[in-house]
Amino acid sequence: MAAISVATLTRTVKDVLEGAFPPLWVRGEVTDFKQHRNGHWYFTLRDQEASVSCVVWSRETRRIPAPPDEGMTVVALGQVTLYPARGSLQFSVKSLDAVGDGLWRKAFELSRARLERDGLLDPARKRPLPFFPRRIAVITSPGGAVLHDIVSVTQRRNALVELVLIPAVVQGDGAPASLCAALERLAAWGGADAAIIGRGGGSREDLWAFNDEQLARAVAACPVPIISAVGHEVDVTLCDLVADWRAPTPSAAAERAVPVLADLQREVAALGRQLQSAAAARVRDARRRLEQVARHGEQVARRLVERRRLTLERVAGQLHALSPLATMTRGYVVATTPAGELLASARSVETGDAVHIRFRDGRAETRVERVVREDDPKTEQA
Numbered sequence: 395m396a397a398i399s400v401a402t403l404t405r406t407v408k409d410v411l412e413g414a415f416p417p418l419w420v421r422g423e424v425t426d427f428k429q430h431r432n433g434h435w436y437f438t439l440r441d442q443e444a445s446v447s448c449v450v451w452s453r454e455t456r457r458i459p460a461p462p463d464e465g466m467t468v469v470a471l472g473q474v475t476l477y478p479a480r481g482s483l484q485f486s487v488k489s490l491d492a493v494g495d496g497l498w499r500k501a502f503e504l505s506r507a508r509l510e511r512d513g514l515l516d517p518a519r520k521r522p523l524p525f526f527p528r529r530i531a532v533i534t535s536p537g538g539a540v541l542h543d544i545v546s547v548t549q550r551r552n553a554l555v556e557l558v559l560i561p562a563v564v565q566g567d568g569a570p571a572s573l574c575a576a577l578e579r580l581a582a583w584g585g586a587d588a589a590i591i592g593r594g595g596g597s598r599e600d601l602w603a604f605n606d607e608q609l610a611r612a613v614a615a616c617p618v619p620i621i622s623a624v625g626h627e628v629d630v631t632l633c634d635l636v637a638d639w640r641a642p643t644p645s646a647a648a649e650r651a652v653p654v655l656a657d658l659q660r661e662v663a664a665l666g667r668q669l670q671s672a673a674a675a676r677v678r679d680a681r682r683r684l685e686q687v688a689r690h691g692e693q694v695a696r697r698l699v700e701r702r703r704l705t706l707e708r709v710a711g712q713l714h715a716l717s718p719l720a721t722m723t724r725g726y727v728v729a730t731t732p733a734g735e736l737l738a739s740a741r742s743v744e745t746g747d748a749v750h751i752r753f754r755d756g757r758a759e760t761r762v763e764r765v766v767r768e769d770d771p772k773t774e775q776a
Contacts, residue, residue: 415474417472418473421468425439437462470491523619530556543645551654551655580618594625604632605633622641745765748762
């Protein structure tokens, strides 16, 4: 009797099952979830009446926001198949989502918690936007309405501001890598004063690229101040949380980044008037201080001159008291030789010598007729 091998049987059943059932959505509760070190996920999907073993191959896990929690009700898209080595039925899952927004919310909160732990959500690290940017980079899809809206708002508010597009994919599996590459180009270029990153509205899946944790970290690390403008006001992404400023729409981002030229001109004029007024006030204050210093200097100089005058008069009086002329006013005279040598002793003259006598108001020329030396009264010369 002809017989087939077990392997042939299981492979045949596998082919029959996969050919008989198209990809299906199945709803059930997750139990016995295991994440293998090779990246595959294994779990059981069950309801009140039955259960089925499920597998998510590692290449498929990248499309699922986060691993499901134990007991979570999910809907899974997959293919009914057979595991040939064991001959067991299993459901090969291609896509998985929690009922409601469970998995998406879980993935968002897990990434948010890691970013917060690393300080990237701290408001203190956010940088101010430039007051008057000359050049703004725009990271978005070149064919979307976002770029048109930003250009229109910029032209209306201030045509002097230059916009530079750094194109990127903003939706799909390749969007996070494309956006990160655009941020790297922005940083390497270094010619922008600020940047707007974003896209228009869409579904949760359309906007999910802006919840990529690596993209959020790249936004936080960018040396250029970043405005995030993703979707509409109700859409909040991780990029919004880490950016330096979050705009509810791309048009609002342009309005925040680009000041109105007329407003700038009025403000500059007002600043000019304030500067002129402040300068005039400083000149007046300086003039008043100079006048005060001058008056004080004049007073100090006057007191100094008066002190010097009094000192001079005192010294002059002392010198006058010591002067021979002052002595002569009391009846004393000074005797000198014709050459002007002082004759302070009777021993300095002889009979017949010429002697000049100095009075306080003149002098007389005389000749000695007799010399009487008081220390030797007996000695006289006639």
